[in-house]
Amino acid sequence: MEILQKISDSLLTLKEKKPLVHHITNYVTVNDCANITLAIGASPVMADDIGEVAEMVSFASALVLNIGTLNSRNIESMMAVGKKAREKGIAIVFDPVGVGATALRTATAKKIIQEVGPSVIRGNMSEIKIIAGLDAGIKGVDSVADEAGGETVARQLSQKLGCVIAITGKQDIIAAGERVCRIDNGHAILSQVTGTGCMATSLIACYCGATGDCFTGAAAGVMTMGMAGEIAQQSLQAGEGVGTFRMRLFDAVWAMTPELITKGGRISNA
Amino acid sequence: MEILQKISDSLLTLKEKKPLVHHITNYVTVNDCANITLAIGASPVMADDIGEVAEMVSFASALVLNIGTLNSRNIESMMAVGKKAREKGIAIVFDPVGVGATALRTATAKKIIQEVGPSVIRGNMSEIKIIAGLDAGIKGVDSVADEAGGETVARQLSQKLGCVIAITGKQDIIAAGERVCRIDNGHAILSQVTGTGCMATSLIACYCGATGDCFTGAAAGVMTMGMAGEIAQQSLQAGEGVGTFRMRLFDAVWAMTPELITKGGRISNA
Amino acid sequence: MEILQKISDSLLTLKEKKPLVHHITNYVTVNDCANITLAIGASPVMADDIGEVAEMVSFASALVLNIGTLNSRNIESMMAVGKKAREKGIAIVFDPVGVGATALRTATAKKIIQEVGPSVIRGNMSEIKIIAGLDAGIKGVDSVADEAGGETVARQLSQKLGCVIAITGKQDIIAAGERVCRIDNGHAILSQVTGTGCMATSLIACYCGATGDCFTGAAAGVMTMGMAGEIAQQSLQAGEGVGTFRMRLFDAVWAMTPELITKGGRISNA
Numbered sequence: 001m002e003i004l005q006k007i008s009d010s011l012l013t014l015k016e017k018k019p020l021v022h023h024i025t026n027y028v029t030v031n032d033c034a035n036i037t038l039a040i041g042a043s044p045v046m047a048d049d050i051g052e053v054a055e056m057v058s059f060a061s062a063l064v065l066n067i068g069t070l071n072s073r074n075i076e077s078m079m080a081v082g083k084k085a086r087e088k089g090i091a092i093v094f095d096p097v098g099v100g101a102t103a104l105r106t107a108t109a110k111k112i113i114q115e116v117g118p119s120v121i122r123g124n125m126s127e128i129k130i131i132a133g134l135d136a137g138i139k140g141v142d143s144v145a146d147e148a149g150g151e152t153v154a155r156q157l158s159q160k161l162g163c164v165i166a167i168t169g170k171q172d173i174i175a176a177g178e179r180v181c182r183i184d185n186g187h188a189i190l191s192q193v194t195g196t197g198c199m200a201t202s203l204i205a206c207y208c209g210a211t212g213d214c215f216t217g218a219a220a221g222v223m224t225m226g227m228a229g230e231i232a233q234q235s236l237q238a239g240e241g242v243g244t245f246r247m248r249l250f251d252a253v254w255a256m257t258p259e260l261i262t263k264g265g266r267i268s269n270a
Numbered sequence: 271m272e273i274l275q276k277i278s279d280s281l282l283t284l285k286e287k288k289p290l291v292h293h294i295t296n297y298v299t300v301n302d303c304a305n306i307t308l309a310i311g312a313s314p315v316m317a318d319d320i321g322e323v324a325e326m327v328s329f330a331s332a333l334v335l336n337i338g339t340l341n342s343r344n345i346e347s348m349m350a351v352g353k354k355a356r357e358k359g360i361a362i363v364f365d366p367v368g369v370g371a372t373a374l375r376t377a378t379a380k381k382i383i384q385e386v387g388p389s390v391i392r393g394n395m396s397e398i399k400i401i402a403g404l405d406a407g408i409k410g411v412d413s414v415a416d417e418a419g420g421e422t423v424a425r426q427l428s429q430k431l432g433c434v435i436a437i438t439g440k441q442d443i444i445a446a447g448e449r450v451c452r453i454d455n456g457h458a459i460l461s462q463v464t465g466t467g468c469m470a471t472s473l474i475a476c477y478c479g480a481t482g483d484c485f486t487g488a489a490a491g492v493m494t495m496g497m498a499g500e501i502a503q504q505s506l507q508a509g510e511g512v513g514t515f516r517m518r519l520f521d522a523v524w525a526m527t528p529e530l531i532t533k534g535g536r537i538s539n540a
Numbered sequence: 541m542e543i544l545q546k547i548s549d550s551l552l553t554l555k556e557k558k559p560l561v562h563h564i565t566n567y568v569t570v571n572d573c574a575n576i577t578l579a580i581g582a583s584p585v586m587a588d589d590i591g592e593v594a595e596m597v598s599f600a601s602a603l604v605l606n607i608g609t610l611n612s613r614n615i616e617s618m619m620a621v622g623k624k625a626r627e628k629g630i631a632i633v634f635d636p637v638g639v640g641a642t643a644l645r646t647a648t649a650k651k652i653i654q655e656v657g658p659s660v661i662r663g664n665m666s667e668i669k670i671i672a673g674l675d676a677g678i679k680g681v682d683s684v685a686d687e688a689g690g691e692t693v694a695r696q697l698s699q700k701l702g703c704v705i706a707i708t709g710k711q712d713i714i715a716a717g718e719r720v721c722r723i724d725n726g727h728a729i730l731s732q733v734t735g736t737g738c739m740a741t742s743l744i745a746c747y748c749g750a751t752g753d754c755f756t757g758a759a760a761g762v763m764t765m766g767m768a769g770e771i772a773q774q775s776l777q778a779g780e781g782v783g784t785f786r787m788r789l790f791d792a793v794w795a796m797t798p799e800l801i802t803k804g805g806r807i808s809n810a
Contacts, residue, residue: 020410027297027567028574028586034298034464039512044464045368045410046298049341052372059371059410071589071613073341098585101599102592140560140585140599192794194574194584235509239775242579243790250513254462290680297567304568304734309782314734315638315680316568319611322642329641329680343611505779520783524732 003181004265007220008258010211015041019061019209021202022085024048024078026068026097029195033064036199039254040224042206048074053081062209063090064202065118067108068097068141075108082116091208091217094118095201098141100130113161119214121157122166122201122222125150132157142191143169151180151270166218168200172226173270176215183219184266185226187233193246200225203253219267227264228252273451274535277490278528280481285311289331289479291472292355294318294348296338296367299465303334306469309524310494312476318344323351332479333360334472335388337378338367338411345378352386361478361487364388365471368411370400383431389484391427392436392471392492395420402427412461413439421450421540436488438470442496443540446485453489454536455496457503463516470495473523489537497534498522543721544805547760548798550751555581559601559749561742562625564588564618566608566637569735573604576739579794580764582746588614593621602749603630604742605658607648608637608681615648622656631748631757634658635741638681640670653701659754661697662706662741662762665690672697682731683709691720691810706758708740712766713810716755723759724806725766727773733786740765743793759807767804768792 020043025033030046037044047056050073057063063085065078085092094116096109109131112118121131124143129136132153136145147169154175158165167173172183190196204221208214232248290313295303300316307314317326320343327333333355335348355362364386366379379401382388391401394413399406402423406415417439424435424445437443442453460466474491478484502518560583565573570586577584587596590613597603603625605618625632634656636649649671652658661671664683669676672693676685687709694715698705707713712723730736744761748754772788 022410026586028570030298031301031464031571035512035516038462038464043410043412045371046296046339047368047372048339049374051342052340052374055372055374056410069586069588070592072591098587101585102587102595104589104592104595140562140583140596142583192578194571194578239791239795241791241794242575243787243794246575246790247513247517247787250516251509251511254511254513255509292680300568301571301734305782305786308732308734313680313682315641316566316609317638317642318609319644321612322610322644325642325644326680517783517787520786521779521781524781524783525779 003219004262004267006216007223007265008261010207010216010220011256011258011261014206014210017210018043019206020045020059021062021064021205021209022057022060023064024074024081025064025066025198028068029198032195033198033202035250036253037202037206039250040203040206048077050077050080053077054084057081057085057090058088060090062205063092064205065092065112066095066097066198066201067105068198070108078112079115082112086117091214092116092118093120093122093201093205093208095198096121096123096127096131099127100138101140118163119208120164120166120204120218122168122204124197125167125169128157128165128167129153155180164214164218166222168197168222172222174219174222179215180270181219182268182270183223183226185223185230187229189233189245190229192242196225223265223267224253224256273489274532274537276486277493277535278531280477280486280490281526281528281531284476284480287480288313289476290315290329291332291334291475291479292327292330293334294344294351295334295336295468298338299468302465302469303472305520306523307472307476309520310473310476318347320347320350323347324354327351327355327360328358330360332475333362334475335362335382336365336367336468336471337375338468340375340378348382349385352382356387361484362386362388363390363392363471363475363478365468366391366393366397366401369397370408371410388433389478390434390436390474390488392438392474394467395437395439398427398435398437399423425450434484434488436492438467438492442492444489444492449485450540451489451537452540453493453496455493455500457499459503459515460499462512466495493535493537494523494526543759544802544807546756547763547805548801550747550756550760551796551798551801554746554750557750558583559746560585560599561602561604561745561749562597562600563604564614564621565604565606565738568608569738572735572739573742575790576793577742577746579790580743580746588617590617590620593617594624597621597625597630598628600630602745603632604745605632605652606635606637606738606741607645608738610645610648618652619655622652626657631754632656632658633660633662633741633745633748635738636661636663636667636671638678639667640678641680658703659748660704660706660744660758662708662744664737665707665709668697668705668707669693695720704754704758706762708737708762712762714759714762719755720810721759721807722810723763723766725763725770727769729773729785730769732782736765763805763807764793764796
């Protein structure tokens with residue numbers, strides 16, 4: 001079965017199973033992550049205290065670890081919940097927000113990758129290159145890295161770490177071992193709203209939690225966000241901008257159907 | 271005076287008094303809680319450090335305690351601020367988010383109920399049944415409990431704890447001792463947006479802070495949220511979904527009037 | 541060059557330079573602050589752990605310190621990051637949210653002013669009067685102070701502290717030493733949405749980070765917010781309220797141009 005059909009089918013499965021997705025995430029975009037999880041048809045739970053995270057994740061189908069506003073308290077919780085999720089075989093989606101910007105972020109990302117072992121890592125080109133040990137800058141949490149050669153970076157990193165790599169940017173790249181594909185959905189205005197990366201990560205977790213297939217799940221999450229961005233952008237009328245766009249992203253994810261994906265999804269082997 | 275008239279009058283009082291409502295709440299929906307408090311005409315303040323909570327609540331007319339993202343730091347603050355509010359006779363509205371999902375949530379809810387003594391507890395059917403010691407499951411923070419027999423659960427729990435119980439769901443139930451009423455406002459789409467429960471709790475606190483009448487206040491808060499949900503849902507046009515709905519909830523609460531409540535409120539004795 | 545022209549030019553510079561603005565801010569309005577920073581054309585980064593703040597701010601062009609939800613952890617981080625920013629000559633914009641409401645807020649504001657030395661302080665009339673040591677009340681985080689005589693308060697405080705003072709309210713006042721101006725943009729509905737003050741502070745930081753001119757930057761940030769409020773309010777149609785208004789604020793800031801400022805800005809010497 002071709003990948004676009006698999007993505008389309010995944011959405012059906014997601015809507016039937018309504019997976020519970022446990023997040024330990026940043027306080028900047030946490031509300032957006034909860035709402036996008038609900039919009040696609042899954043169920044979000046946010047809990048980050050060391051006293052409850054291992055218990056909470058036991059009932060979840062997927063786990064999101066996002067270091068956007070990391071601190072000593074939530075790092076400890078991420079390590080504990082990550083190990084529990086791993087033990088239980090729950091899909092773990094890691095968003096290394098701003099890795100490379102500070103030594104703490106770089107060390108924490110390394111620790112999560114080595115000791116937890118995520119199923120999927122989703123980041124922008126700077127973040128993924130930095131994780132791959134390549135020479136790349138980062139501006140706060142925004143990518144400034146050259147997107148050329150992203151497929152090779154993604155493929156090699158995926159093979160090295162044994163997990164799915166998803167790079168989002170002008171063009172999105174998904175790699176799992178030898179398999180690499182490109183997704184051409186999306187719109188530049190997505191980068192002018194905070195949280196669109198974090199929300200893509202949450203959507204990936206929703207799909208992975210529903211199907212257990214993390215390559216398809218990563219592609220499905222990234223494609224859903226990209227298509228929603230296109231639909232929201234196309235709806236804008238005179239006088240409307242990023243505020244309206246942001247609201248319509250949720251409308252578009254909520255209205256996403258397998259048919260829309262089959263028709264509008266643009267994915268190809270790299 | 272019948273209850274619907276009392277609710278309608280409460281809104282007038284709220285808009286005149288603009289009560290200050292102190293929240294210790296979760297970081298997922300805190301912005302929504304602040305905005306809904308402003309939208310109805312009250313004044314929100316969010317402060318959770320142990321070094322200032324007792325002083326801050328002294329100027330408030332109502333207190334919200336919401337354990338959506340509880341941790342050792344905010345639990346300590348909730349206990350301290352709760353006791354101070356109790357001492358000062360300030361209405362305390364407790365939202366036991368996700369009680370039953372983890373031992374920490376269950377223990378914290380128990381502690382707040384026993385040592386603080388809330389004026390109102392608002393939860394979904396799972397949360398209220400779990401507090402009542404009944405056998406009920408919960409999926410993260412979402413209810414999976416059977417709604418049948420809710421009036422009896424609410425009445426008995428209210429009598430046992432000596433506080434108002436508000437259950438929100440397909441049908442909403444408010445109980446204070448022997449008095450029980452049902453509210454039939456609302457729409458299923460409310461459950462597809464995060465924070466609508468938390469916002470109902472905040473609205474209850476706004477009303478209780480304005481009038482001191484916690485039975486009417488609980489009914490008024492729940493009804494306001496339900497009616498706003500109906501108005502927002504009815505306004506949706508082709509292509510609009512949960513994003514637009516969420517925005518219009520704030521429009522509808524902001525535009526709520528005593529006349530609208532008298533006309534659109536659906537409340538009956540159980 | 542007159543001030544309105546300077547403000548207009550600042551927006552061009554901001555859009556060219558896309559300054560990185562590091563925030564340590566409250567969890568109530570942090571998402572709004574990130575989105576308004578992106579909407580005007582700058583780049584936000586939120587990081588508050590003591591283990592990374594000094595490193596993160598080293599790459600930033602401006603720093604926001606906002607005590608809306610202060611606690612022992614973020615106070616420590618604010619002191620450390622503030623000193624680093626001062627050492628590096630980075631513009632520091634301080635928002636003393638709710639100063640005067642509790643002893644902790646008052647002590648923290650004093651400590652930040654004395655030990656960090658902000659470039660700009662933006663607050664409402666209550667907050668600025670309290671910092672000036674005048675007799676003024678505050679209701680949670682909302683101003684209840686008389687706005688008469690604000691120019692004198694601002695001028696004297698600016699001279700005493702050696703920083704720019706920005707008071708926002710019915711009329712906005714910007715003072716730097718002997719220079720004082722009034723801004724007459726804005727609309728009362730801005731006070732019915734949480735975070736409009738915090739967002740004005742973020743916008744000030746974006747302008748100061750781009751140009752290094754903190755008097756013009758403070759005026760530009762306040763004027764941009766005020767004009768966006770006017771544009772958003774004028775766009776409202778029947779049935780639309782604070783929810784729609786809030787969304788359109790972001791649309792309006794995103795669409796702001798030097799020409800709109802030149803045409804719509806209302807600023808005069810006090």
